[in-house]
Amino acid sequence: MSNSFATIQSIAASTFRKTRDDSTTVEKDKDGRLVLAGDAFQEASYPKYLPTWDTTEHYGPLTPFDFVDPGTRADPALPNLFPENGSQQVKRLTPKFGTEVRGVQLSSLTSAGRDELARLVAERGVVVFRDQDLADQSIEDAIKFSSHFGRNHIHPTSGAPKGFPEVHLVYRSKNDSVYDSFFQDHISSIAWHSDVSYELQPPGVTFLAMLDGPETGGDTIFADTTEAYNRLSPAFREFLGTLEVLHSGVAQAQSSRAQGGIVRREPVETFHPLVREHPVTGKKSLYVNPQFSRYIKGLKREESDALLNFLYDFISKSSDIQVRASWESKSVVVWDNRRTVHSALLDWESGERRHAFRLTPQAEPPTYSFAKKAE
Numbered sequence: 001m002s003n004s005f006a007t008i009q010s011i012a013a014s015t016f017r018k019t020r021d022d023s024t025t026v027e028k029d030k031d032g033r034l035v036l037a038g039d040a041f042q043e044a045s046y047p048k049y050l051p052t053w054d055t056t057e058h059y060g061p062l063t064p065f066d067f068v069d070p071g072t073r074a075d076p077a078l079p080n081l082f083p084e085n086g087s088q089q090v091k092r093l094t095p096k097f098g099t100e101v102r103g104v105q106l107s108s109l110t111s112a113g114r115d116e117l118a119r120l121v122a123e124r125g126v127v128v129f130r131d132q133d134l135a136d137q138s139i140e141d142a143i144k145f146s147s148h149f150g151r152n153h154i155h156p157t158s159g160a161p162k163g164f165p166e167v168h169l170v171y172r173s174k175n176d177s178v179y180d181s182f183f184q185d186h187i188s189s190i191a192w193h194s195d196v197s198y199e200l201q202p203p204g205v206t207f208l209a210m211l212d213g214p215e216t217g218g219d220t221i222f223a224d225t226t227e228a229y230n231r232l233s234p235a236f237r238e239f240l241g242t243l244e245v246l247h248s249g250v251a252q253a254q255s256s257r258a259q260g261g262i263v264r265r266e267p268v269e270t271f272h273p274l275v276r277e278h279p280v281t282g283k284k285s286l287y288v289n290p291q292f293s294r295y296i297k298g299l300k301r302e303e304s305d306a307l308l309n310f311l312y313d314f315i316s317k318s319s320d321i322q323v324r325a326s327w328e329s330k331s332v333v334v335w336d337n338r339r340t341v342h343s344a345l346l347d348w349e350s351g352e353r354r355h356a357f358r359l360t361p362q363a364e365p366p367t368y369s370f371a372k373k374a375e
């Protein structure tokens with residue numbers, strides 16, 4: 001199970017893969033980094049954001065840090081994000097989950113506006129911003145922008161722009177044959193996950209900015225794990241609130257190594273509460289995902305598998321708690337990894353490049369007061 005999820009994930013991320021066609025071969029640059037060969041650097045709209053894999057880069061374990069969610073400082077009326085006479089158009093994609101915004105430039109937000117953005121994303125789970133100029137700023141400025149929301153995470157295995165390991169890249173080249181090879185032995189590309197949930201302080205507000213994408217296809221699907229929690233009976237919620245789940249980065253690192261890729265930091269495994277409380281909204285959500293969650297502490301193997309599979313099944317097939325974010329060039333999708341799961345979709349075979357960059361600020365260690373009764 002974990003292997004197939006690792007394989008699917010490597011399709012979304014710019015994980016180094018051994019089997020490539022001509023357009024995606026890699027070569028060593030003068031500093032010994034693995035870089036894309038062929039015409040990628042001429043053809044991409046944002047060559048500065050193309051992936052490189054630095055095999056010499058090694059980091060020690062992440063250290064704990066203090067985190068105060070900027071959303072806790074925000075004015076609930078969001079007057080800086082959505083000024084009274086502003087030109088913003090705000091459309092709720094579904095009643096409880098997901099919003100689309102036009103007419104707000106993320107890179108121009110004041111500090112108070114960024115605090116309000118954190119609050120909006122906590123409340124709505126996922127927010128699609130159109131016509132953004134974040135990619136046109138320097139990479140340094142983009143990294144500075146996201147550092148408002150937490151310490152930028154350095155991904156253990158993904159490709160990054162040369163010299164900027166804090167940027168996680170999603171990349172599928174033109175003529176990449178992965179579509180054909182993948183569906184030879186899979187029936188679906190859906191791989192629900194919450195990003196790097198194995199970290200002690202996993203990400204909260206998370207940004208994905210599209211640079212080049214197919215004209216249609218390659219949407220990202222999101223599920224609302226707060227609403228999923230609320231759907232469960234009080235007795236069941238109370239039981240889930242007593243449980244802890246092991247999240248593991250081991251399979252992801254193994255998969256990268258097996259494919260000739262990099263491992264910047266040795267993988268970690270962390271127990272997190274199965275139900276976590278959001279520091280901004282106070283709402284509870286289910287914190288499990290099939291990509292990184294492994295087992296529930298204290299339960300027998302079959303009990304743990306049955307319970308986790310029940311939750312994965314319920315979340316993945318409940319279209320009534322999900323939203324599909326469709327991309328346009330210059331869209332930035334912002335989601336809260338604490339109260340959502342998501343999956344990339346591999347549904348286009350048109351030979352169009354898909355290239356995006358992610359900034360992934362880390363948040364608080366997941367918490368839940370086990371003594372509390374489910375509400």
Ligand SMILES: O=C(O)CCC(=O)C(=O)O
Nearest residue numbers: 012170195219220344358
């Ligand atoms: O490529 C996508 O649509 C999403 C990839 C992903 O899972 C991520 O960037 O966290």
Ligand SMILES: [Fe+2]
Nearest residue numbers: 193194195342
């Ligand atoms: Fe992801």
